[in-house]
Amino acid sequence: MHEPALLPWHADAWGQLVGMSNLPHAFLLVGPAGIGKRAFAARLAAWLLCLQPRDGQACGSCRSCLLREAGSHPDLFQVGPEEEGKQIRIERIRNLIDFINQTAQQGGRKVVLLDPADAMNQNASNALLKTLEEPAQDTFLLLVSDQPGLLLPTVRSRCRHLSLSGPDATSALDWLRESLSGLPDDQLALLLALAGGAPLRALQLHExxxxxxxxxxxxxxxxxxxxxxxxxxxxxxxxxxxxxxxxxxxxxxxxxxxxxxxxxxxxxxxxxxxxxxxxxxxxxxxxxxxxxxxxxxxxxxxxxxxxxxxxxxxxxxxxxxxxxxxxxx
Incomplete structure (x- = not known):
């Protein structure tokens, strides 16, 4: 998992996050679909796992960063549905719990990326609660959700909410113009309209x-x-x-x-x-x-x-x- 570039409309949120003196053990990243929540979560996971972070970002060269970029970091656990549109079942959460109970193999932190968290069924959500209530040391859970209202209130209440917003219309168009150079502005504007103003969704639609x-x-x-x-x-x-x-x-x-x-x-x-x-x-x-x-x-x-x-x-x-x-x- 490569560390994504920081999207300009999330710079303030990132600065506040890395400036925290005491990090919560669980984050719930929420906001409209297509604005870059997953990129933000991946960047956060990279920063948390890095053994030598500097200037508010992962160094990219330590042993931990190299393992992560190769997709083989033993202390990073990603959880999602087995198939897009399906629910996350309790068996996946049990695997998550087993991972949390293990000792970090790189001697640093462990990170769980749960995406989309709102895909958990009732049993999976209940199974996750104990882990949220009794967090393991140096273990961080990053829950990503487009629809946090679908999560159990008890799950939401045990996470630090990080609300991410999208860019304004002008910034969105500027970013998309840079990402899709050569495409006329009327087509860029239509892509954004079809994507509800979400620039990453617009890019996906173009693809x-x-x-x-x-x-x-x-x-x-x-x-x-x-x-x-x-x-x-x-x-x-x-x-x-x-x-x-x-x-x-x-x-x-x-x-x-x-x-x-x-x-x-x-x-x-x-x-x-x-x-x-x-x-x-x-x-x-x-x-x-x-x-x-x-x-x-x-x-x-x-x-x-x-x-x-x-x-x-x-x-x-x-x-x-x-x-x-x-x-x-």
């Missing part, structure tokens, strides 16, 4: 070729509403678009539709979708929009929990629902 996917989806929607393409053909054409992304876009556009239906001002981040949504708002019934929104949320939960869904049938059903919303009455 997933999200703008290309989005262009194909918007084009397909226009053709679908004009009867230029069938539901089944569109489903096949867009099967390479990540389903969760697609559902999230439709969810956001449906919220815009509902606002427009109520006569409220609502601007879509995707400019090409604004006239499409304006047209659909004139024809979609409010009750249908609510039912469609419920359908989307239900299937989003199923996707998050890795339910065994038939992708082809789901896509065809999705586009059939969407076409019906825009049908003239």
């Amino acid at each position: 997933q070729a999200v703008l290309e996917h989005l262009e194909r989806v918007v084009t397909g929607i226009k053709q679908l509403l004009k009867d230029q393409v069938s539901v089944s053909v569109l489903a096949d054409r867009l099967k390479s678009v990540p389903l969760l992304l697609l559902v999230d876009w439709l969810h956001d556009w449906t919220l815009t539709l509902q606002k427009l239906k109520l006569g409220l001002p609502a601007e879509c981040a995707v400019a090409d979708m604004q006239p499409v949504l304006g047209y659909m708002a004139r024809h979609a019934a409010a009750a249908e929009l609510q039912a469609w929104q419920d359908w989307l949320l239900q299937h989003r939960r199923m996707l998050l929990t890795k339910a065994n869904l038939n992708q082809t049938l789901l896509l065809e059903s999705l586009w059939l629902h969407w076409k019906r919303l825009g049908k003239r009455r």
Whole structure:
């Protein structure tokens, strides 16, 4: 695990942290997704494990740093779900406890990185409590969470909360411009809008070729509403678009539709979708929009929990629902 660079919008938080005279044994790092909490936690783990930290950072050259950078540090234990979207089960926490009860092999500190902490199920959370209540000497637990409200109150109360925020819009755009040099500002701004202003999430979306996917989806929607393409053909054409992304876009556009239906001002981040949504708002019934929104949320939960869904049938059903919303009455 390499020590990530310190993100500029976290410089103040980092300075306060490394200036503490007495470090708590457990940190809960919270904040919106995509702002760099995991990079901050990895940097903190590197600093805690370093045998010769200087100037508020790991030295990068001691035995401990070299082991960590090679991914083989025996005193660093990382815990997460066995598969993305799944829960962290009690067996993983028992392994964590076994690690904590061992003597540090490098003669320094031990660090546990639990990410995402809110993925722990009830039994796992309860198993962790005793460790939080009776901390081992020179052992630090770093819990990372996008949704701390999902954690047991007893777990939250036994950690020092470290709330991390994202950058302002200008700083986010500047950072993304530097990270994606050559990309036009309008595309950078769209990536940030799609990422809810979170710059690391925007970078991840770019790596997933999200703008290309989005262009194909918007084009397909226009053709679908004009009867230029069938539901089944569109489903096949867009099967390479990540389903969760697609559902999230439709969810956001449906919220815009509902606002427009109520006569409220609502601007879509995707400019090409604004006239499409304006047209659909004139024809979609409010009750249908609510039912469609419920359908989307239900299937989003199923996707998050890795339910065994038939992708082809789901896509065809999705586009059939969407076409019906825009049908003239």
